[in-house]
Amino acid sequence: MVQAPSMTEHRGDDDLLSAGLGLDGLRAMTAPAFADPEHPTASELRRRAIWSNWRGIADLSATGGYGQVYGSVARIPGREFSSLLSLPGAAQPHRVLMQLPDAFDTGKRCVVVAASSGSRGVYGAIAVAAPWALPKGCAVVYTDKGAGSDYFDLDARVGSREDGTVAGADEAALAFAPQAATAASGVAVKHAHSQDNPEADWGRHVKQAAEFALSVLDQQYPHAAPFRFDNTRIIATGISNGGGAVLRAAELDGDWLDAVVAGEPNIQIDGHGSRDLYDYVTEAALLMPCALLHLPAERLPQPPLRAQAEPAWSARCASLKAAGQIGGDNIAAQAASAYQQLRDAGWSDEALVAGALNVGFDVWRAIAVTYASSYGRYGVGEHPCGFGFSAQNPDFSARPATAAERGNWWAEGSGIPPGAGVGIIDPQLGGADPTLAGLQCLRGLSTGDGADAARVRAGIAEVKAGLPRAGLPVVVVHGTDDGLIPPAFSSAPYVVMAQASGRPVSYWQVRHAQHFDGFLALPDYGSRYVPLLPYMYAALDQIDAQLDGRGRVAGDSVIASQPRGQGTLQAAQLKLPQLQ
Known part of the structure; x- marks a missing residue:
């Protein structure tokens, strides 16, 4: 550990799942306020980060069905434990944060490890894991995978403390302190500038987060200790980059992981038609603006x-x-x-x-x-x-960031500019x-x-994936219409490789699902596409049932879902696979 874990309590109007905002507060177009925008408190930053990450991942629109057809924003009281951890050889730490509900079931002993999607901060998988795990009495431990929103202002020489508040590099241990000349200007971003190529270690970030969770449980429940991999259920889940991270964790040696549910994973292998992300992203960046003119409006x-x-x-x-x-x-x-x-x-x-x-x-x-x-x-x-990256003038030229802009980076930054007042230079x-x-x-x-x-x-080459551990149950969920990580380049080749080697991998292909549930709040997207999160929750339900001996996960499925059109999403439109 880079520093000892800190603990905060969250009860009453400040719960684990929504920071007390509830569904209406998460839907609000205006972010939770800071009393002093230049000096937001840790609790204010947490509430805004949870608001921002929910909205970035889930379809919370009134017609989208969240909280009615699927999902939950029930008030879950409990505590959070957070720290900065470091892998051997890494120049920069990764954040971990464990949500421990008051109703944690020491009999079931369940931990869900969730890796943030994209380059998001440590709450970047809250909508994926917490609504399923916390109401069941499971703990959730998150990792930002060595990326995240710990931006460093090179002009002011300040970054983020472990609690998200702003501090100078000489004041406290920071979550990200880049190697940079004192004359450097602009904004340093952890995923881009850590010099660690964190994606190569995403699987190890997931495992280290699980180890952190077991350590915290030992300390909090000494009467039930020890909590070990052989007596505690560990399920890893994530979407997008988080989905890729948990698949990388699945290949690590040792019988430490019980199951994996990976959604729309950014995963790259050798062969079977797989393409690396950088190849098809740069191809699309150049060609797609022109190519779209060929499609009817x-x-x-x-x-x-x-x-x-x-x-x-x-x-x-x-x-x-x-x-x-x-x-x-x-x-x-x-x-x-x-x-x-x-x-x-x-x-x-x-x-x-x-x-x-x-x-x-x-x-x-x-x-x-x-x-x-x-x-x-x-x-x-x-x-x-x-x-490079920087705050920008209207003509896209660089300028120094303001204190108010810096104060909001940790809470609303996606870890990959542009956004939250930081642009591409x-x-x-x-x-x-x-x-x-x-x-x-x-x-x-x-x-x-x-x-x-x-x-x-x-x-x-360092980020190419291998086979999951023999016998490890894995469910891969991917939308057939994904336009960011097309399944033909990612999950489909991975599943072919894994199944050809006899690995128990189920592949759920969801018709009319694209990459960003959050964009289904836009009416035209919501009318055309279905959300992916219901299928993630269903896969977690089935994995849990299989581990309990109550059935088997549904096998490979092409799910004929139906978009909601101009109406409200109905459960029957999802066509969820059934436990076997």
Whole structure:
């Protein structure tokens, strides 16, 4: 441990599951207030972080069914234990946080280990694990996987304490303190600048979080100690990057893990059609804006508003044509050429349609910038394409952050800018297609030659997954329409590999499910797609029943779910698989 665990109590109007906000408070468009925006307290930061992470992961819209058809925001009293842990050889720690309900069942002895989705902070899996585990008397322990929202202001030389409050590097042990010259400017982001390539250790982060949980349980329940892997049920779960992390944990040696439920996992293997994330993200960043013009306007959900986006998409077509990357003598022909390249590379129409969101919100570029730095283990100011992060002026130039902006980073940052007042600084920005040059540089780190490309690809090689432990029950849940982590590049190859080796892996493919439940609050998305979280909860139910000897997890399933359209989600529309 980097520092001893701290403990806070959460009862009454400040519970574990929603920080006392309840469903109405989580749905509120306005974040929970800070009394002093420049100096928010730890409890204020916690409440806002829980609000932000719930909204980023779950569909909380009035017609989405959360809390009625599936899920729970029941008030769960209990305590939280948090610390900073470090893996051997790591330059930076990862956060762990354990939620221990007052009703913890020392007879069942159940711990759910949850890895944050994306690059989110330590509450980044609260909507995935806590609504299922806490009401059952299970503890939940989270890890941010060495990423998270512990941004460091290089101008003011301040970062985040273990409780999320702001402190100077000389005042306290920080959750992230980068190696950087004193003259460095802007914002350092842990996932990008830790120089640890944390994704290579995601499985070990999960196991270390489980070890932390057992240690805390020993201390809190000495009459029931010892809590060990052989007498305590350990289930690991997560979605997106969190799903990839728990699958990496599944391959670790030792009989320490009882089951895994992985949703829409970012997982990469050798062979079977798998593609590494950086490869298909940089491909999409370049080609997809143009390719979307080939699809009829009515096929694309809003936002982005097509009328507003078309000029930029057309400019991308012209840029790619001039660079010799696509063919065609007019925009329509160029769009068809870009579209066909993506189709030939394995993108489905469903993934392209859902991927429009990633174009509209600049998600592809955000991922590529951060991951290039992480895979190459580049420090502050070393990005091979010159990218950095900073607070920004209206013209996207860098400026120092304000105290109020710094005060909110830990609570609302996603761990991968842009967002929470931190943007991407691109020194090559400009022209009719302003992001093109930077994206071409990023793509070259995947496809090109040279020392930097070799360095990035070496980091990618470190994150390839292996087989889960023999006999370990695993359920993989993935939406067939996922436009961020297409199953054809990730979960499908992984399942083929695992099942070919006799591993007990069940694969649930959910029709009409894309990557972001949180975006189903947008009416056009909500009418087209179903949420993935109900299937995660169902898989956890079935895994738990199987471990208890009450049945077997449903096998491979293609789930014919039905979107809610203009109405309210009904349970019958989910077509949940049944315990066997």
